[in-house]
Amino acid sequence: MKHIYHLSIMIVDDSAASRQTMKLLLDEIGVAQTVSASTGNAALEILDELGGQVDAVFCDWQMPGLSGYDVLKQVRAAYPLMPFVMVTGNADAESVGAARASGVTDFIAKPFSPQTFKQKLERVAERL
């Protein structure tokens, strides 16, 4: 288990407000490092530049260009054990089931409360 204060988290979301929300939360929770990307392509480039030195990815599922699923496939190929949390506005059983089957570690339904977000982050930390 890694302490939450030592985590490095990547946020991927095309919504600036959503990115800011997650960044504010992560800062307030005390996470060591946060990197943000507004597209799937940018996320993959940043991950590559960082040599995969990110503890977990929190990724919006429905984005223009590369979707969350597309990002997941590439992250799984390069970093099979990296926790990948799907952030989605479609948290119905079918969508979540399909996402789990495709290899997401966990999911957060949008809109989310700060408490839910923190719980999910703690679960990620427990896996590390």
Added chain:
Amino acid sequence: MPPPKTDTSENAPSGTGSETYQVLNDEVIANWRIILPPDKINDLVAAHIAESKVQIRQLHEAGKTGALDDIRGLAHDLKSVCGNIGMDRVRHLAAELEQTCRAGHDQDARQALPQIEQEIAAAAAALIALYPAAAPTATRDKGQES
């Protein structure tokens, strides 16, 4: 998400389908207050107001010339953004719009946009009344986007 609340104040219902939803969901706002300091809440409010205004502008553009699926995607995004900050009535209307688009009701979808714009304005005004310091930032952000 906390359940919608019945409202008896100036948050009174307007339009069909949104009767049980407040302009602002107090519980959502209270949750943010627990974890974020006031200055960060101001930033959060400003960012969400700015983005919701961009989104309704994009929805209007899509409503004029775009495909129904474009409207659906934008409605989906608006639902998330407005839900995060407690704009409950807008979140509900955006969710309805998303469903309307999925059902292929083209005309109904395009006709829903003015009411959503009206509710965004009401929610933004209510948020700024709660967080006056968010107003200048929201205005500035809007200016920067144009």
